[in-house]
Structure formats: C-alpha cells, structure tokens
Amino acid sequence: MTSNGYFDADGHVLEPEREIAAFLREPYASFRGGWNILPHFDRFHGANQATNTEHPGTFQPADADRWLGFLDKTGTDGTVLYPTRGLFFGRVLFPEWAAEYAHAYNDWLAEKYLRVSPRLNAVALLPMQDVPSAVAELRRAVTELGMIGGMLPSNGLQWHLGAKAYWPVYEAAEELGCVLAVHGGNYDNLGFDTLASMPTARALGMPIPLVNAAAGMIVDGVLDAYPNVRVGFMEGGTAWIPMLLDRLTREMEYSGLPLARTPEEYFRSGQIFVTCEGNEQALTYSIERVGPGPFMFASDFPHEISIDNAMEEIDEIIGRDDLREEHKMMILGENARRFYGLAAS
Numbered sequence: 001m002t003s004n005g006y007f008d009a010d011g012h013v014l015e016p017e018r019e020i021a022a023f024l025r026e027p028y029a030s031f032r033g034g035w036n037i038l039p040h041f042d043r044f045h046g047a048n049q050a051t052n053t054e055h056p057g058t059f060q061p062a063d064a065d066r067w068l069g070f071l072d073k074t075g076t077d078g079t080v081l082y083p084t085r086g087l088f089f090g091r092v093l094f095p096e097w098a099a100e101y102a103h104a105y106n107d108w109l110a111e112k113y114l115r116v117s118p119r120l121n122a123v124a125l126l127p128m129q130d131v132p133s134a135v136a137e138l139r140r141a142v143t144e145l146g147m148i149g150g151m152l153p154s155n156g157l158q159w160h161l162g163a164k165a166y167w168p169v170y171e172a173a174e175e176l177g178c179v180l181a182v183h184g185g186n187y188d189n190l191g192f193d194t195l196a197s198m199p200t201a202r203a204l205g206m207p208i209p210l211v212n213a214a215a216g217m218i219v220d221g222v223l224d225a226y227p228n229v230r231v232g233f234m235e236g237g238t239a240w241i242p243m244l245l246d247r248l249t250r251e252m253e254y255s256g257l258p259l260a261r262t263p264e265e266y267f268r269s270g271q272i273f274v275t276c277e278g279n280e281q282a283l284t285y286s287i288e289r290v291g292p293g294p295f296m297f298a299s300d301f302p303h304e305i306s307i308d309n310a311m312e313e314i315d316e317i318i319g320r321d322d323l324r325e326e327h328k329m330m331i332l333g334e335n336a337r338r339f340y341g342l343a344a345s
Contacts, residue, residue, distance in 0.1 A: 005329060005344070006314060008071070008079035009336035010183075010234050010275050010298035013109065014061040015085050023104035023111075028097075037101065039091045042188045045198065057306030064116035070301050071119055074310050077333070078119040079299065080340060081109065082151060082234070086125050087185025090156025095130035102127045102137050110145040121340065123181055126150040128157055131165060135172045142178050148340050149179035154209035155186040162216025170222055174229045179340055181232035182213045207236035211244055214272070218248065223271050224260045230339055232273045235298060239282035241267065241274065242289055264290055273339040276331065278316025284323065292327040296336040 021032045031037055062070065071079060083089070086105060092098040102125040113120045124141030126134040134150075141147040150173070152161055159165055161182065173180050187205030195201050210233040217223055217231065245264060251257040266272060267290035275298035276283050283295065299305055299313060317328055337344055 003077055004075040005333045006074065006076040006297065007333040007336045007342070008074075008076050008299045008301075009232070009273075009296035009339065010082060011067065011070075011079040011301050012062075012082050012084050012303055013113070014059070014302065015083060015105070016061070017085075019112070020101075020104050020108045023107045024100060025103070028100050038085050039088050041085070041088060042186055055304070055306065057308055058302065058304050060302055060306070062302040064113050064120060066302070066307075067113070067120060068117055070299075070307060070310055073307065074299075074314060076299075076314075077344075078121060078342070079301075080148065080336075081113060081120060081122040082181070082183055083125060084185075084303070086151070087153070087183055088156065089125055089151075090128070090153030090186060091188070092127075092129060095127065095133065098127035098129040099133040099137065101125070102133075103140075106137065106141050106145055106147065110147070114146050121342070122147050123149045123151045123179070126152065126169065128152065128166065128169070131168050134166075135168050138169065138172050138178070139176065142176050147178075148342070149173065149181060152180055152182045152213070153186065154182050154184045154213055155188065155190065155205075160216040161213040162218075162220035162222050164220070167222065167225065170226045170229050174226045177228075177341060179230045179232060181234050182210060183234040184209055184236050207240040210234075210236040211240045214244060215248070218259065218263065218266050219257070221260075223266055223269070227269075227271070230271055230273065230341075232275070232296075232339055234275050235300065236275075237280050237282065238274055238276050238286040238295065239280065241286045242282070245289060267291075267294055270338075273335065278313040278320075287323075287327060292324075292330050293335060293338075295331050296339060297332045 017037055021037055024031055106124045109122050114122055124147045126137055128134050138150045184206040187201045190205055190208055192201060192204055214233060248263040252259055272294055273296055274294045276295045317331055
C-alpha cells in the first residue's frame with residue numbers, strides 16, 4: 001500500500017448480534033444465540049420508512065479483511081471503528097444490561113478487529129447508565145483491550161453530557177490520556193418525531209445532539225475542569241459550530257453567561273475535535289472562526305460509503321479551491337492522529 005498520510009477518524013462496524021452474544025457472561029449466557037439484544041433503531045430507520053433507500057453497496061458488513069481492503073484502496077493508514085446499533089446505546093434502560101453488553105461488545109471488537117491489524121483502532125462502548133461501570137469499562141478497554149477511548153451516545157441518556165453525574169468519566173479519560181467521542185445516530189425526542197422523511201430526520205438528527213453536548217460541556221465547565229481531556233463530535237458536519245459560537249457569545253453579552261473563555265477559545269484549545277464532510281460549504285467559514293485544528297476527515301464506511309465510491313469524500317476535500325493545501329492535509333490525517341494520540345506511520 002502507498003501511504004498518502006490520510007487517516008480516517010470515523011469508520012463503523014455492523015454488529016452481528018449472535019457473535020457479540022457469544023461473549024456474554026453469566027447470568028446473561030442464556031442470551032447467546034439470540035437476536036435483538038439491543039433496542040431497535042428508532043422509527044426513522046425502520047422498515048416502515050418508505051423514503052429510506054440506500055445506495056447499492058452501502059451498509060454491507062465489513063469484517064477486518066474488508067476494512068483493510070478499503071484502507072488499501074484509499075491509501076489510508078488506518079481508521080477508528082465505531083458501532084452502528086450501538087449508536088442507540090443511550091436508549092438501554094437497565095444499567096446492569098448496559099454494562100454487560102458493553103463488556104461483550106468491546107471484547108468482540110478487540111478479538112475480531114484490533115487483534116487482526118494495528119491499522120484498525122476502536123473506541124469502546126461505555127455504559128453511561130451507570131457511571132462507575134462506565135469508568136471501569138473505559139479503564140479496561142484502554143489498558144487491557146488496547147482501545148483508544150470511549151464513545152458517548154449523543155442522545156438518549158438521562159442527563160445531558162455536561163452533567164456533573166458524568167464527570168468521573170471525563171476524569172478517567174484525562175487520567176488515561178484517551179479520547180471521548182460523541183457520536184450521533186439516535187434521532188428520537190429531538191423535536192421532530194412526526195417527520196415523515198428519514199433523510200430530513202438524519203439531516204437534523206446528526207448535528208442537533210452535538211450542539212447540545214458541546215454546549216453542556218462548555219457551559220457546565222467540563223472542559224475547564226479537565227483541561228487535558230479531548231472530546232470528538234462525530235458525523236454532524238460543521239455548520240452547527242458558528243451557530244453555537246454566536247448564540248453563546250450573545251448570551252455572554254446580554255445575560256452575563258459566565259464562561260471562563262470565549263466560545264472560540266474552547267474550539268481552539270485542542271480539546272474539541274469535529275469530523276467534517278468534504279462538500280460542506282460551512283467548513284471554510286468554520287475554519288475562519290476557530291482555525292483548522294479541530295477538523296477531521298471521516299469515511300463513515302461501510303454506511304453511506306461503498307467500496308466503489310471509497311475515494312469520494314477524500315477527493316472532495318482535495319479538489320476544493322477554498323481550502324489551503326496545508327489545511328487539507330491537516331483535515332485528511334494530521335488532526336485525527338493528534339486527536340486520538342496516534343503517531344504518524
């Protein structure tokens with residue numbers, strides 16, 4: 001493989017439930033061989049959604065070999081794997097089950113991907129429904145399984161992600177030197193449950209929870225209390241960033257919102273990273289507002305991206321004439337490596 005210096009900040013696995021169930025421990029061993037051990041997708045992803053038509057070759061399972069083929073084809077050095085059904089993990093109601101499923105999923109992911117190739121990295125599912133269990137699982141995933149951080153559901157948990165109840169997770173991440181990543185995917189209860197169109201729900205449902213999470217972490221002091229923690233906001237584009245900056249600045253001016261730093265400074269601090277999309281016009285303006293440091297290329301393979309159109313997102317970034325050449329390379333690899341704490345290969 002010829003390396004172009006690219007690094008994929010956000011890829012996915014499509015979880016085979018029976019394989020993951022085989023890693024369940026007692027007293028949940030009776031679930032082995034079963035289906036539907038996680039909540040179903042929200043109704044926007046369901047079979048009744050007539051407008052949800054995927055492109056040929058997308059949403060096909062990618063084992064380690066298929067993933068390595070994708071990386072070779074795009075000249076990408078590596079990826080970081082996120083779940084698919086696990087994006088709905090915040091909807092799990094029972095803390096004990098959340099902890100056990102996270103343990104099984106993380107063991108499965110390490111066995112099937114991480115042990116195959118160092119080019120395949122991953123973040124762990126964390127049972128945020130029970131914070132001590134989430135802290136313990138983050139420590140286990142990083143120190144024993146070789147994962148590089150943990151995923152925080154963008155939607156579905158009892159509290160917003162800046163809440164003091166979750167601060168022990170941020171404390172542990174800072175101590176471990178690992179990342180935490182907020183990933184969209186669950187669109188329930190965001191104010192548009194009666195929309196009839198899956199694409200419309202997805203257009204809104206990916207960025208809105210990221211705005212909520214970032215606002216909570218900034219305003220409630222998470223990023224000030226843990227200045228070395230690194231948090232990613234995944235798969236919601238960048239258009240929400242200028243809106244958040246302007247709205248928080250307005251509240252500082254008119255209502256005295258007490259922030260320790262300006263909103264722009266939080267994004268320039270090296271604590272916040274954001275995946276971007278190759279053709280979004282907002283990226284250029286977001287770079288003007290906060291600099292090029294936060295922004296990372298994400299393939300989203302094997303979701304909306306097939307092997308056949310593997311280079312599409314990369315080519316869109318390379319072909320833009322409104323981005324500086326050095327910024328393109330930061331976006332396509334350097335920033336993701338800095339976020340995840342990975343050395344260049």
